Amino acid sequence: MSLPPGFLDELRNRLSISQVIGRKVMWDNRKSNQAKGDMWAPCPFHQEKSASFHVDDRKGYYYCFGCHAKGDALTFVRETENVGFMEAVEILATEAGMQMPARDPRAQEKSDRRTELAKVMEEALKFYRLMLNTQAGQGARDYLARRKLGPEAQARFEIGFAPDGWQGLWDTLRAKGIAEDLIIGAGLAKASTKGKQPYDVFRNRIIYPIRDPRGRCIGFGGRAMDPNDNAKYLNSPETELFDKGRSLYNHGPAREACGKGAQLVVCEGYMDVIALVEAGFGGAVAPLGTAVTETQLQLLWRIHDEPVIALDGDTAGIRAAHRVIDLALPLMEAGKGLRIAIMPEGQDPDDLIKAKGREAMAEVLKTARPMIELMWSRAIEGRVFDSPERKAALDKELRAAISQIKDPSIRAHYGEEIRQKRRELFGLGREPERDLSGRGAYSQSYQQDYQQGGGNFRRNYPQGRNGGRGGWGKLPALPLEQTRNSMLAVAQDAAVAENLRAAMVLAIFVSHPRLVAEFEAQLENAPFANPDHDRLRNLMLRNLGLEPEELTRLLQNQMGDYLENMMSLPHLRSAPPVVKVTDTALARMCLAEELAKLDAERAVRAEVEDAMEDLEGVADEGLTWRLSQATRQKQKASRSKLDDTSDMGEDRAALSAYLQSVIDQEIWRKKK
Numbered sequence: 004m005s006l007p008p009g010f011l012d013e014l015r016n017r018l019s020i021s022q023v024i025g026r027k028v029m030w031d032n033r034k035s036n037q038a039k040g041d042m043w044a045p046c047p048f049h050q051e052k053s054a055s056f057h058v059d060d061r062k063g064y065y066y067c068f069g070c071h072a073k074g075d076a077l078t079f080v081r082e083t084e085n086v087g088f089m090e091a092v093e094i095l096a097t098e099a100g101m102q103m104p105a106r107d108p109r110a111q112e113k114s115d116r117r118t119e120l121a122k123v124m125e126e127a128l129k130f131y132r133l134m135l136n137t138q139a140g141q142g143a144r145d146y147l148a149r150r151k152l153g154p155e156a157q158a159r160f161e162i163g164f165a166p167d168g169w170q171g172l173w174d175t176l177r178a179k180g181i182a183e184d185l186i187i188g189a190g191l192a193k194a195s196t197k198g199k200q201p202y203d204v205f206r207n208r209i210i211y212p213i214r215d216p217r218g219r220c221i222g223f224g225g226r227a228m229d230p231n232d233n234a235k236y237l238n239s240p241e242t243e244l245f246d247k248g249r250s251l252y253n254h255g256p257a258r259e260a261c262g263k264g265a266q267l268v269v270c271e272g273y274m275d276v277i278a279l280v281e282a283g284f285g286g287a288v289a290p291l292g293t294a295v296t297e298t299q300l301q302l303l304w305r306i307h308d309e310p311v312i313a314l315d316g317d318t319a320g321i322r323a324a325h326r327v328i329d330l331a332l333p334l335m336e337a338g339k340g341l342r343i344a345i346m347p348e349g350q351d352p353d354d355l356i357k358a359k360g361r362e363a364m365a366e367v368l369k370t371a372r373p374m375i376e377l378m379w380s381r382a383i384e385g386r387v388f389d390s391p392e393r394k395a396a397l398d399k400e401l402r403a404a405i406s407q408i409k410d411p412s413i414r415a416h417y418g419e420e421i422r423q424k425r426r427e428l429f430g431l432g433r434e435p436e437r438d439l440s441g442r443g444a445y446s447q448s449y450q451q452d453y454q455q456g457g458g459n460f461r462r463n464y465p466q467g468r469n470g471g472r473g474g475w476g477k478l479p480a481l482p483l484e485q486t487r488n489s490m491l492a493v494a495q496d497a498a499v500a501e502n503l504r505a506a507m508v509l510a511i512f513v514s515h516p517r518l519v520a521e522f523e524a525q526l527e528n529a530p531f532a533n534p535d536h537d538r539l540r541n542l543m544l545r546n547l548g549l550e551p552e553e554l555t556r557l558l559q560n561q562m563g564d565y566l567e568n569m570m571s572l573p574h575l576r577s578a579p580p581v582v583k584v585t586d587t588a589l590a591r592m593c594l595a596e597e598l599a600k601l602d603a604e605r606a607v608r609a610e611v612e613d614a615m616e617d618l619e620g621v622a623d624e625g626l627t628w629r630l631s632q633a634t635r636q637k638q639k640a641s642r643s644k645l646d647d648t649s650d651m652g653e654d655r656a657a658l659s660a661y662l663q664s665v666i667d668q669e670i671w672r673k674k675k
Contacts, residue, residue, distance in 0.1 A: 009117045009243075010104060014092070015076065016216060017099040017298075019305050021060045023076040027083055028056065037308065039262045047083065048072045061262055116188070120244050123181055123189045124220040130175050131163025131210040131223075140164040142228055143209050150274060151357060156281055160211065165225060167207035170200055190222065190239040208237065211273045213245070213291065216255045221245045224252070224273055224291065236272070238292050247291040249298045252276055258306045260285030266368060267307035268344075269295070270352050271314060271323075278353035282361040284368075287352075295327050297334065304339045311371045316346035325381055328374050332407040342371035375420050378404060383428065394429065402520065405548050418548030422527075501604050505529070505536050506569055508597045511580045512543060513558060513566060515590040516551040519543050525598045535565055 021042050028044035031054035035042045040060025045051050046067040055069040066073040074082070080091040096103050134140050135157070143164040147157060165172065173192050177183070183201065186192050192201040208225030215221050222239035239245050251257070253276050261267050265286035268279055272289055279287035286307065290299055295312075303310045312327055314320035324343050331341050344367050346355060356364050382401055388394050401421050408414040508529065512519055519526065527544060531537045539562055546557055558566060575581050580593040 010101075011077075011092070012217070014095055014099055014101060015063055017101065017301075018076060018095055019060050020063050020065065020076045020079070021058050023095065023098075024058055024065060024079055027079075038264060046070060046072065061258070116185075117243055119185055120189045120242070121219045121221070123176065123185050123191070124222075124244065126176060126179060126181065127172060127189070127191050127223075128161060128163065128210075128212050128220055130172055131165055131205075131212075132161060133163075134166050134171075135162065135164040137166075139166040146209065146228065150353075152274075152277065152281075156277060160277055163210040163212070165203065165205035165208045165210055167228075169202045169206065172203045172205070173201055188242060190242040190245060204239070205237065207232075211252070213239070213250060213252055214255060215250065216258060218255055219244075221250065222247070222291075226273070236292055247293060248296040249302075250291055251288040251299060251302060252291060253280065253288050254302070254306075256280070257286045257288045261307045267303060267310040268352075268368065269303060269310050269312045271320075272351070272353075275313075275352040278356050279364070282356050282364060284364070294323060295330060297330060300327075300331060300334060308338050309340050309342055311342045311344050311368055313344040313346060313352055313368065313371075315351045316348040320346065324377060328377060329407075331374065332404065333409055335408060335413055336410055337412060341374050343374065343377050344368050344371035375417060379421065379424050388429065398425075398523070402548075408548070411549050411553050414548035415546040419545045422544060422547065501601065502533055502536075503572075503574060504597055504601050504604070505531050505533060506572060506575065507578065507580075508594065508601060509536055509539055510570060510575045510578070511590050511594050511597070513539075513555075513570070514581045514584050515587055515594075516543075516554045516558075517587065518591060518594060519554065520547060521591070522594060522598070523547060525595075529598060529601060535569075538562070539565070 019040075021037075021040065024042075024044075024047075027047050031043045031045075034054050035044075040058075042058040042060060043054040044056045044058070045054055046056035046069055048056075048067060049070040049072075051069055053069075056065065056067045056072075058065045063075050064073065065075075065079060072082070076095060077088065077091050080094055081088065084091065084094065093103055135143055147162065152162075173186060176186050176191070187194060187201060190204060192203055194201050205223060205225040207228050209228065211224040211226070212220050213222040213224060222242070222245035224239075225237045227235050227237070238247055241247070252273060257265075257267065263285075265284070267286040267288070268284055270276060270279065270287060270289050276287045276289045288303070288306075290296070295303075312324055314323050324345070327341065328343070346352065346367060350358070352364060355367065378401070382397060382404075386393070386397070388397060405414055405417045405421065408417060508526075512522075512526065523544070526540060529540065531540055539558070542558065542561060543554070546554055549557060569575070570581070579586070580590040583589060
């Protein structure tokens with residue numbers, strides 16, 4: 004079977020060889036240079052420990068210095084999958100999203116046609132370049148001079164001019180013996196609907212040639228000289244050579260520049276690219292008159308892991324940035340992202356460079372913001388979150404956004420970042436810094452501030468360790484020296500009950516991971532004194548974006564031994580919310596109950612602690628009022644909602660009594 008023209012070229016353009024081979028080998032990161040497409044790994048064709056297998060991503064070939072195996076992506080698939088040539092093509096075509104062509108006895112003829120079209124495009128470019136330097140191109144040369152684009156830059160980017168005539172290019176190409184169907188097929192002329200000769204597509208326009216990564220001229224962009232023209236910019240129509248949704252302006256040179264360490268910068272127009280390149284930013288590209296497409300985004304990531312999107316500093320530019328972010332979220336992989344550089348209002352890269360020079364542009368690119376920053380800004384801009392309903396709406400919107408991310412690790416990190424920003428927005432204070440060991444230990448500075456108490460801790464953590472409503476003293480994570488021998492330390496029954504109740508809450512979350520997102524705020528503010536409980540809670544919240552099954556696996560992997568010990572506690576082994584994993588409604592009801600009791604019990608203990616400090620001074624009626632109010636709240640929470648028999652009759656009362664009894668039994672067992 005013969006393949007149509009350019010099919011293999013398109014296949015190679017869509018798939019980088021490092022992507023194909025990367026599924027079979029482990030890259031040596033010390034020896035590889037991903038930015039330059041220079042990758043090394045142990046050879047998959049013979050047993051070895053050293054990285055002698057070399058992949059050149061830019062050239063599309065591999066070579067092993069040990070066994071001398073060599074070839075391209077197709078050869079690699081044939082050798083590793085033990086398939087024939089056409090089957091290897093089908094495997095790669097499926098991966099690239101390309102449909103295999105039907106058998107066509109005229110395939111060779113079609114292949115020759117693409118080659119002929121490329122030659123026609125080069126002849127057209129010669130015509131446009133010549134016209135720029137004629138009398139007819141004087142206006143175009145004046146315009147380029149006003150844009151500070153000299154002859155060297157014009158030659159570098161092969162800028163031309165299409166004169167204001169209906170058949171100028173048509174007559175020239177026909178005089179060279181080029182067939183009419185090739186001129187029309189290349190998108191250079193259109194057939195007349197009035198029975199006349201075909202007419203030129205580009206008239207009275209400055210011409211910017213568009214080349215593919217191999218350097219072939221595949222299309223043109225034209226900038227109108229007449230300010231009254233309906234279309235300021237016009238691209239070649241879709242042809243067998245040109246697909247604007249799969250092409251980038253300055254693709255080949257930008258890829259080469261990025262391979263030498265340049266930053267990939269994505270801007271909006273031809274002149275922006277030219278201005279950036281002339282200013283020394285060689286890795287500049289632009290989509291062709293449309294919003295960035297999924298295919299273009301994949302092309303960008305093949306050039307650079309983290310392109311910078313530099314869009315105009317106006318409302319349209321911001322909207323375009325958000326569209327790119329929405330497009331990128333489902334496609335992101337580990338190490339592949341975007342940064343957004345917002346230009347000064349009313350300016351594009353060309354304007355900024357001409358007004359303030361290269362340094363100003365470099366500063367804008369240096370301060371490019373990660374995607375999460377713009378996502379957050381869009382979500383909160385112009386909104387007031389002064390009610391639970393509005394806060395819940397924000398949570399729902401952001402959760403829907405990050406749920407589009409397919410990579411579970413990236414999704415988890417986005418969830419953690421949003422959670423931190425949410426805490427800051429709602430004035431919940433900052434969380435203490437953690438070490439990087441994964442053990443959940445607090446930073447040394449946090450511990451020192453806490454142990455010293457007073458000003459340092461109150462100032463640095465004004466809302467407490469977990470942003471509790473009671474302030475810094477309400478949720479102590481580390482026992483203070485002056486409280487170890489206080490009434491709180493002596494009250495063993497209360498402390499044991501609180502610890503067991505916390506274990507019950509966490510066990511319900513572990514058994515019903517879908518409830519973590521639903522009770523996010525309550526879990527975040529739950530007063531866990533046990534460091535292991537706190538660590539488990541934080542692990543759940545940091546990975547809030549994971550699917551329930553993924554979260555369960557993560558918890559088992561990172562805290563499997565602790566979970567096994569916790570779930571083996573007698574009061575959990577027979578607790579209905581834990582045992583009956585399928586009964587989510589029951590679990591939800593019990594969870595709300597236990598969280599309310601836990602919060603009320605800790606509030607009473609906090610008030611007692613504060614009251615003891617006040618007793619050192621002058622006690623007054625306010626002190627006794629505070630204690631009475633705290634006690635009343637505890638009693639209110641202790642009157643279980645489960646005891647309300649109006650809906651579920653005796654079952655709720657029985658369940659409430661059962662839960663309390665197993666906790667009481669566990670307290671008695673521990674005291675024994």
